[in-house]
Amino acid sequence: TQLLEQSPQFLSIQEGENLTVYCNSSSVFSSLQWYRQEPGEGPVLLVTVVTGGEVKKLKRLTFQFGDARKDSSLHITAAQPGDTGLYLCAGPLDSNYQLIWGAGTKLIIKP
Amino acid sequence: KAGVTQTPRYLIKTRGQQVTLSCSPISGHRSVSWYQQTPGQGLQFLFEYFSETQRNKGNFPGRFSGRQFSNSRSEMNVSTLELGDSALYLCASTRSGGAENEQFFGPGTRLTVL
Numbered sequence: 001t002q003l004l005e006q007s008p009q010f011l012s013i014q015e016g017e018n019l020t021v022y023c024n025s026s027s028v029f030s031s032l033q034w035y036r037q038e039p040g041e042g043p044v045l046l047v048t049v050v051t052g053g054e055v056k057k058l059k060r061l062t063f064q065f066g067d068a069r070k071d072s073s074l075h076i077t078a079a080q081p082g083d084t085g086l087y088l089c090a091g092p093l094d095s096n097y098q099l100i101w102g103a104g105t106k107l108i109i110k111p
Numbered sequence: 112k113a114g115v116t117q118t119p120r121y122l123i124k125t126r127g128q129q130v131t132l133s134c135s136p137i138s139g140h141r142s143v144s145w146y147q148q149t150p151g152q153g154l155q156f157l158f159e160y161f162s163e164t165q166r167n168k169g170n171f172p173g174r175f176s177g178r179q180f181s182n183s184r185s186e187m188n189v190s191t192l193e194l195g196d197s198a199l200y201l202c203a204s205t206r207s208g209g210a211e212n213e214q215f216f217g218p219g220t221r222l223t224v225l
Contacts, residue, residue, distance in 0.1 A: 040218065041216075042201050042217050043154075044216070045214070045215075048213070088153070098156055098169070099144075099156065099214070100156075101146075101153055101155075103152070103153035104153055
């Protein structure tokens with residue numbers, strides 16, 4: 001059982017559409033990180049959310065941390081082919097240095 | 112500043128063999144973590160090294176081991192390879208460790224076990 005559940009596992013949409021992907025847990029996290037991984041490369045950090053209810057924007061990407069710090073969402077407006085990739089969420093397990101990872105959402109944006 | 116480098120990028124081995132993968136962190140980063148990534152399991156944490164000491168370990172068998180050198184470069188070794196060890200092995204570095212710090216990943220080593 002994944003401590004961080006990501007949904008959907010796979011999403012394929014047309015360029016210009018909007019989408020939301022989710023990262024859920026029954027555990028409280030002090031922070032959550034979102035990464036994007038492209039084929040043949042390692043994940044790259046997009047954003048870290050720390051405060052419950054926090055919203056962060058990165059151009060067309062909007063990240064939200066749930067009030068209870070158990071879930072997070074990533075909303076993409078007017079998706080573009082360059083947004084294609086594997087989106088991963090990760091969070092620290094208590095005070096441990098270890099990051100817990102979701103299985104990821106594989107996103108394909110068709111031109 | 113150069114990023115995290117991993118060698119080799121691709122590797123093909125047969126069952127029963129052993130393999131050593133190498134990771135050079137970003138200059139000044141003292142923490143190196145290793146992950147196994149497979150389509151079904153996602154990223155699974157192997158271990159983390161900080162200042163040549165293993166600070167954290169995931170739930171992998173003893174066939175998986177690692178070490179870190181005084182220049183922060185790290186190696187991981189897998190002995191008696193099994194088919195299920197086929198995966199992308201990623202290393203990530205941070206300046207001082209700490210799960211809330213950004214991890215910088217290398218491109219990974221794609222290991223195929225035949």
